[in-house]
Amino acid sequence: MKIRGRRPPFATRDPREREERLYRVVHGTIKPIYRALIPTNVADHHRIPASGGVIVASNHVSFFDSVVLMNSLPRRLFFIGKAEYMDSWTTRKLFPAMGLIPINREQARKAVASLEVAAGVLHRGDMLGIYPEGTRTRDGLLHRGHSGVAQLALMTGAPILPVGLVGTGRIQPVGTRVPRPFRPATVRFGEPIDPTSYGGPGRRRRQQITNDLMEAIRRLSGQQVSDDFASDEPPLIRGGNESVYQVHHVGAVAASWRQAAQFTVTDMCTSFDDARVGRIERLSCQIEHDGSIRFTSQLAVSVKFQSVGSAIHVPAQRRQPES
Amino acid sequence: MGNTVYQVIELIGSSSDSWELAAQNAVREAAKTYQDLRVAEVVEMDVLIENGSIIAYRTKLRLSFKSS
Numbered sequence: 366m367k368i369r370g371r372r373p374p375f376a377t378r379d380p381r382e383r384e385e386r387l388y389r390v391v392h393g394t395i396k397p398i399y400r401a402l403i404p405t406n407v408a409d410h411h412r413i414p415a416s417g418g419v420i421v422a423s424n425h426v427s428f429f430d431s432v433v434l435m436n437s438l439p440r441r442l443f444f445i446g447k448a449e450y451m452d453s454w455t456t457r458k459l460f461p462a463m464g465l466i467p468i469n470r471e472q473a474r475k476a477v478a479s480l481e482v483a484a485g486v487l488h489r490g491d492m493l494g495i496y497p498e499g500t501r502t503r504d505g506l507l508h509r510g511h512s513g514v515a516q517l518a519l520m521t522g523a524p525i526l527p528v529g530l531v532g533t534g535r536i537q538p539v540g541t542r543v544p545r546p547f548r549p550a551t552v553r554f555g556e557p558i559d560p561t562s563y564g565g566p567g568r569r570r571r572q573q574i575t576n577d578l579m580e581a582i583r584r585l586s587g588q589q590v591s592d593d594f595a596s597d598e599p600p601l602i603r604g605g606n607e608s609v610y611q612v613h614h615v616g617a618v619a620a621s622w623r624q625a626a627q628f629t630v631t632d633m634c635t636s637f638d639d640a641r642v643g644r645i646e647r648l649s650c651q652i653e654h655d656g657s658i659r660f661t662s663q664l665a666v667s668v669k670f671q672s673v674g675s676a677i678h679v680p681a682q683r684r685q686p687e688s
Numbered sequence: 689m690g691n692t693v694y695q696v697i698e699l700i701g702s703s704s705d706s707w708e709l710a711a712q713n714a715v716r717e718a719a720k721t722y723q724d725l726r727v728a729e730v731v732e733m734d735v736l737i738e739n740g741s742i743i744a745y746r747t748k749l750r751l752s753f754k755s756s
Contacts, residue, residue: 609717612698612748670699670717 387462388441395463399436402546403536407437412554418487418521419557422514422578423528424507424586425496425595429537429544430530434494435464437552443486444494464494480517487523497578498595501539507579507588508595515574518560519567527555527578529585553585568635609670614646616663622648625662633666642667693755697722698731702746707733710747724754 399405413419421442423434435442443464466482486493495517497510518525531551537544558577563570583590615633619625626645633640647663701714711728719725732748 608702609714610700610702612700614698667700670714 384461388464391462392435392441396436399432403433403436403544404547404549405433405437406549406551408551408553410437410439410554412556413438413440413526414524414557416490418490418523419492420487420514420518420523420525421492421494421528422497422525422582423494423530424582424588425498425501426505426530427501427533427537427539429533430496430501431494432544433530433533433536433550433552434528438492440492442492442494445483480513480520483517484521487517487521493523497575497582500595502588502595503539504591505534505588506591507583507586508591508593510575510579510582511594512571512575514578515560515571518558518574519563519570522561524557524559525574525578526557527581527585529553529555529582529587531586555581555585572635610667611670613666613668614663615666616647616661618659618661620660622650622660622662625660626664629662629664629666633668637668640666640668694726694752695755696750696752698748698750700746700748702736702744704744707745707747710745711749714747714749715751718751718753722751722753725751726754727752 421434421438423430431444441464443466445466466486483493483495495514497514498508499511502508514525517523529552531553532549535545535548536550558574558581560570560574563573565573579590582588613633615629617625617628617632619628626643630640630643633643643664643666645662646665647661649661649663651659651661653659697718699714699718701710701712701717703709703713710733711730715725715728729750729752730747731750734746735742736744736746
């Protein structure tokens with residue numbers, strides 16, 4: 366005999382529909398509280414595409430950035446985050462309802478898997494938030510952008526909406542657990558970047574899109590720029606405590622040691638997104654028959670190791686110093 | 689023994705726990721790409737220190753594998 370009773374709230378057979386209903390309730394509850402506590406000035410919201418997949422790329426100052434973004438956009442915004450965030454029952458229920466898509470640690474190591482999850486969000490016509498700096502800035506500077514955003518845009522054709530966030534660092538500075546209310550935040554939207562308008566080889570397009578995006582974010586956020594990547598760790602182990610780097614021994618010949626070293630670094634940075642640390646290993650020079658001198662600089666350059674399945678591989682041609 | 693060519697790469701593994709785990713991380717990642725890994729020679733070991741405590745152990749390995 367069937368026992369008939371009241372259906373629980375959000376009861377539906379479709380998990381996506383259930384999550385969508387929960388989202389509407391959670392968002393509908395949070396938004397008025399947010400508005401009352403955080404005075405937010407939103408500029409140029411007419412630049413937000415009304416439909417279709419969009420990558421929302423913002424500077425990253427505070428844990429609170431995602432909250433401000435979610436409450437400043439007229440459409441639902443998804444983020445990809447670590448599954449460890451969902452260890453407790455409340456976060457496991459609430460975070461997905463707020464748009465967080467969990468990926469486990471093993472998946473997170475594989476950039477390709479994360480990209481596929483992200484591409485799925487864009488293909489179904491939703492907005493995806495990404496911080497191109499990779500992590501929150503510790504010094505207030507706008508750091509170098511990783512090229513994953515550009516790669517994702519080129520994969521999916523989705524436009525990138527540059528965003529400059531100002532003031533969130535005062536609401537919840539790095540290291541604090543509770544946001545401080547009544548401190549103003551400003552959200553400025555830039556012109557969307559269309560990835561299909563870029564030509565040339567893939568690597569150059571990725572770099573050009575990344576450069577244009579970071580320049581747009583710089584103008585919108587008003588931050589000073591750092592040539593370095595942002596990181597939770599000191600420079601030598603960026604990418605996490607369990608990262609693996611490969612050391613490439615490369616060099617070049619030029620009119621000066623400095624120029625030769627610069628050629629080598631430029632070459633490595635063009636070939637790899639993650640060339641980080643360069644150490645001079647050897648300087649030498651050769652005297653030609655006509656009395657001119659050629660200078661050779663050999664460097665050891667650490668590059669994040671990409672195992673099979675990754676998009677980046679060691680190029681076959683590399684400038685080697687003459688022995 | 690026939691003529692064999694071995695290729696050598698240098699990898700730096702890091703771990704928040706130990707040099708051994710740092711070396712294991714490097715070998716594990718290399719094994720995803722290269723088959724027939726035979727010898728890993730430890731070239732250098734160091735630690736990274738922040739605020740007076742060790743935050744990472746790093747092991748630089750020279751790995752050799754049969755060139756295909």
